[in-house]
Structure formats: structure tokens, C-alpha cells
Amino acid sequence: MLLEERLIEAAQLEEALEAQVIHGGRLGTNLIELGFLKEKDLARVLGKKFGIAFASGEMVPDPLALALAEANFLDDNDLVPMRVDPTRLTVALIDPTKLEAIDALGFKAGKRVVPVVVPEFRMNQLLRKHFKAFRPLRPVDMNTLRPSLRGKQPGEPSPGEVKDLINEDDFAQLYAKAASADEEEEETIEGVEILDEPSLSGPRPRIIEPIGKVSLVASSEPPLVPLTFAEAQALLSKSVDREDVARTILRFAVSKFRRALLLSVHGEILTGWHGAGQGVREKAVRRIGVSLKEANSFRLVRDSRSHYVGPMKRGPGTAVFYKLLGGGFPTTAVMMPLLVRGKPVHLLYVDQGADELTPPDIGELLILSQSVARSYEAMIARSKAART
Numbered sequence: 001m002l003l004e005e006r007l008i009e010a011a012q013l014e015e016a017l018e019a020q021v022i023h024g025g026r027l028g029t030n031l032i033e034l035g036f037l038k039e040k041d042l043a044r045v046l047g048k049k050f051g052i053a054f055a056s057g058e059m060v061p062d063p064l065a066l067a068l069a070e071a072n073f074l075d076d077n078d079l080v081p082m083r084v085d086p087t088r089l090t091v092a093l094i095d096p097t098k099l100e101a102i103d104a105l106g107f108k109a110g111k112r113v114v115p116v117v118v119p120e121f122r123m124n125q126l127l128r129k130h131f132k133a134f135r136p137l138r139p140v141d142m143n144t145l146r147p148s149l150r151g152k153q154p155g156e157p158s159p160g161e162v163k164d165l166i167n168e169d170d171f172a173q174l175y176a177k178a179a180s181a182d183e184e185e186e187e188t189i190e191g192v193e194i195l196d197e198p199s200l201s202g203p204r205p206r207i208i209e210p211i212g213k214v215s216l217v218a219s220s221e222p223p224l225v226p227l228t229f230a231e232a233q234a235l236l237s238k239s240v241d242r243e244d245v246a247r248t249i250l251r252f253a254v255s256k257f258r259r260a261l262l263l264s265v266h267g268e269i270l271t272g273w274h275g276a277g278q279g280v281r282e283k284a285v286r287r288i289g290v291s292l293k294e295a296n297s298f299r300l301v302r303d304s305r306s307h308y309v310g311p312m313k314r315g316p317g318t319a320v321f322y323k324l325l326g327g328g329f330p331t332t333a334v335m336m337p338l339l340v341r342g343k344p345v346h347l348l349y350v351d352q353g354a355d356e357l358t359p360p361d362i363g364e365l366l367i368l369s370q371s372v373a374r375s376y377e378a379m380i381a382r383s384k385a386a387r388t
Contacts, residue, residue, distance in 0.1 A: 001045050001048065002031075002037065002041075002045060004046065006036060007041050007045070008031060008036050008037055009036075012031070012034070013031075013387075014037040014384065015033055015034060015036075016030045016031045016036065017026070017030075017380070017383050017384055017387065018380050018383075019033070019034060020383070021241075021242065021376060021379045021380050021383050022242065022340060022345045022376060022380075023138075023242075023264055023266065023345070024123075024136075024242055025120060025138065026094075026119075026120040026148075028042040028046070028119055028120065028133065029119065029120045029121050029138065029140060032083055032119070032121070032138050032140055032171075033138065033139045039056050039057070039119055039122075040056045040057070042056075042119050043055060043117070043118065043119055044056075046115055046117045046118075046119070046162040050096045050117055051229055052096055052115050052116065052117055053114070053115070053116040053117070054117050054118070054121075055082075055092060055116050055117070055118045056115060056118070056119065056122070059080045059087035059092065059118070059122060059126060059279050061080055061081065061083075061092075061126065061130060062081075062082065062083050062084060064084050065081035065082055065083055065084040065089065066078050066080075066081055066130055067080050068084065068089065068105075068108065068109040069108060069109070071131040071132070071133075071230045072118065072129060073101075073104075073105070073240070074127065075127055075131055075133040076101075076384040077098055077101035077105075078093060078094050078095065078098075078123050078127070079091055079098075079101060079102070079105060079287055080092045080093075080123065080126045080130065081109070082116065084109070084111065087111055087112060088111055088112050088113075088114055089105070089106065089111040089112070089113050090113075090114040090115075090116060091105065091110050091113050091115055091116065092115065092116050092118045092122075092123065092126065093116070093117060093118070093123070094118060094119070094120050094123045095118065096115050096117055100116065114150070115174070119139065121140045121141065124138075124141070125141065127135045134283050134287075135189075136264075136271060136272075136273065137269070137271040137286070137287075137288075137289045138266065138271070139266045139267060139269055141271055142234070142289070158177070158210065168240065177215075188328075189373070204310070205295030218233035219265070221353070224247070224250065224251055224254065224276050225251060226251055226252070226254055226255035227248065227250065227251040227252045227255060228255070229364045229367075229368075230250035230254075232248050232249070232251065232368055233367075233368065233371055235248045236248050236249075236368065236371040236372060236374075236375050237371065237375065239298075239375040239376075239378075239379065240379070242376075242381065244375075245372055245375055245376070246262050246273060246274045247274075249262060249338075249348060249368065249372065250274060250275070250276040251261065251305050252364075252368060253276070253277075253348065254276050254277050254348050254352075257277065257334075257351060257358065258277050258278040258328070258351065258352050258353040258356075259275070259276075259277040259278055259279070259280055259327070259349075259350065259352075259353060259354060259363065260275065260276050260277050260280075260327060260348070260349070261274075261280065261285060261325060261348070261349040261350075262274045262275070262346055262347075262348055262349075263288070263290070263298075263346060263347045263349065264345065264346055265292075265302055265337075265344050265345055267307060268290075268291065268292045268293050269288075269289060269290070269291065269292065269348060270284060270288075270290040270291075270292055270298050271289050271290075272284075272285040272286050272287065272289070272324070273285070273286070273325075273346065275325065278326070278327065278353055279326030279327045280325060280326045281326055284324045284325070284326065285324065285325070287324055288324050288325075290319060290321065296313065296318075296355065297310075297312055297335065298335070298347060299311060299335065301335045301337055301344075301347055302337060302344050302347065305337050305339060306336075306337070307334065307335065307336035307337070307340075307343055307362060308333075308334070308335045308336070309332060309333075309334050309358070309360040309362070310332055310333070311331065311332055311333070312329060312330070312333050314329065314380060322354075325367075327353060327354045328354030328355065329354060329355070330352060330353055330354060330355065330356050330357075330358055331354060331356055331358075332351070332356050332357050332358045333349060333350070333351040333358050333360055334349070334350050334360065334365075335347055335348065335349050335350075336348050336352065336362065336365060336366065336369060338369050338372045338373070338374045338376070339369070339371075339373055340372075340373050341373075341377075345376070348365065348369070350365075
């Protein structure tokens, strides 16, 4: 649909598909982060795709609407109640086919649900801000979008300054900063009729019937059991997605090191992805955000595209990093880049814990890093084949 409307070019779609395989998220999120697509155009096409109302820009939910459901339910189903009146509940969502969850919300509220589709990163922003949900930090949240190959568009955000590391409180504030970058954005909802008369619960959209129906299947993650080198190589060759890659690398890493962490490289930002080992908590790992604009060991590994063995420079930012990692400074640590087509897409960090030396025995990790590149290449090829 984006190609048909000439909102993007085929080469831009190809690059976004590669980014999606490596960094996850929805295709639209990656197109925006690469500077190929405006948020308002993405929202409009999503509305057209699902045949429902759509929204873009900064969004402020009605507190009365937010109180109609439990935070965990909304977090699990990517739903945010936005407006409420005596008979209707307007709900922002990213997947209108989740009818089971939508119906459950309407039943609990005792109202007819009016679905409004929003871009993925806006939903993450709403859930993080209003329900303290944990969502991975991405460039679009930090206002560090890559300049478009078509040139900067009017009203398009410019990259902003980023702190060295982001703690939990600062993380939530960054969403608001990104949403209001360059110029203020007002909430825009199209595809519904907004009535002029005032209401205690805000504007009242007319009802748009939901479409389609799918079955929802629950899934569970396998336990993180250490792997041998041979086992890790075999599993990497069978990786289906980026989560498989992360799980395999971490399972091997914890067989040799006490703490292991995978970080994602997004231009000038390094974000926490997954971690394992002594004192490491997944939710804390996903709060990590490191600026690569500053001279630090992380930037050295990214720029040199080579591994690093040695002490980590101490400072307030690094102290936050180790607090989120789950312990104190090691005497030495090891980091190495994971490359895809010669570009660093992840950094692997390992150590033996606080005040401990980390042995530089990383030969097998270096070999596995090459297997990671081959796994991503295979996944990118499958993703592109599925689109043709």
C-alpha cells in the first residue's frame, strides 16, 4: 500500500525489512526511524488497511477512560482507552484483529468500543507513560531519526541531544520530548465524526464496526539453559528470528561468564536488549540507553568493529549502567560487536561480576559472532521472499 501510494520506494522498503529483522518492531516503525516515512502517512495507511479510524501525533487520554481497565490487561494487549461517554469507549490500538481483548474491554466497561489504530511507537509511548509498561528504547523514542534520503520534510523531527545513559524516570520523559520535537503536534483523529457539543468525557466519535477475527495463541519462552559451543552453532544455523539469536548467544555466554548482555546499535544510541546471569534482570536491561556520541568503550567497539578486553571507565553514566545490569564494576570486561554486512548491529558484553577479572578467552564467541551474521542474512532473505 505504501508503494502504491508512492510514499516509499522499493529500495527503502528493502532496507526497512532488513532493519526489522535485526531490530524488531513493526515495519512502519522501522520506516519512520530510517527517515523514509512520516508518522501521519503511516497512520492514514493503517486506517485504510483496517477500515477504521486512525490517530497520529501526541495523544492525551481521558483519565476517566484510563480507569476503566487494569494496567496489566492493557499492557498485555496493546490497548489504551482514550475517550469515554455514556455509551461508547474510544480505544487506541495497533492490532484491530485482537477482537477477544477488545470485546473483553468493552464488556468490562459496559460500553461499545470504537477502535482507533495508531502507530506502534505511539502505543508504546502511551503504555510507558500512563501504565509504566516496559518497552524497548528505540531511536524514534529518543528523537534520533536518521535523516531521510529524500531530504528533511517540513515538520519532521531533527535528531536531539541524548544523555549518556537513561534511567527509569528519564526514560518516560524522553517520550514526551520526542513527541513535541521541533514543533508541537496536536492529536489528530481521522475517520470518525467528532461532535461539537462539549462533554465531560471529551469528543464523541461515531461507531465504526471492527473487522475480521483471528485466534489468539499463547506462547511461552524456554528456560535459559547453558549451551556448549557445538550446540550453540547448531542452534544459530536454525534461528527463525532475532529472539532465537539472542537466546542462543546468551545461553552460550552464561556457560562461561557470570553476566552477559546484548545491546542493540541504533545509529548514535546503544540500547539494552536482553541479558542473563548473576543479578541481571530483563526489565532493568531494557531501561539501558547509552549515547554513542560521547567517547566511551561502547563507542570504541562500535567504531573499531573489533572486540575490547579491559577495564570500563568509571563515571556517573557507567555507574547507572552497572546498577541496571545488576551489580558493581568488574575489574575487566569483554565486549564485541555482532556485524551484519559489515555493520555493527549489536554489542555483546560479558564479565565475571563485580571486582572480578574477566578472562579474555573469547575465541569461541568470535566464531559464534560470524554465525550470527549468517543467521541474520538467512532471516533477511526469508523476510524479503515472503513479501514477493
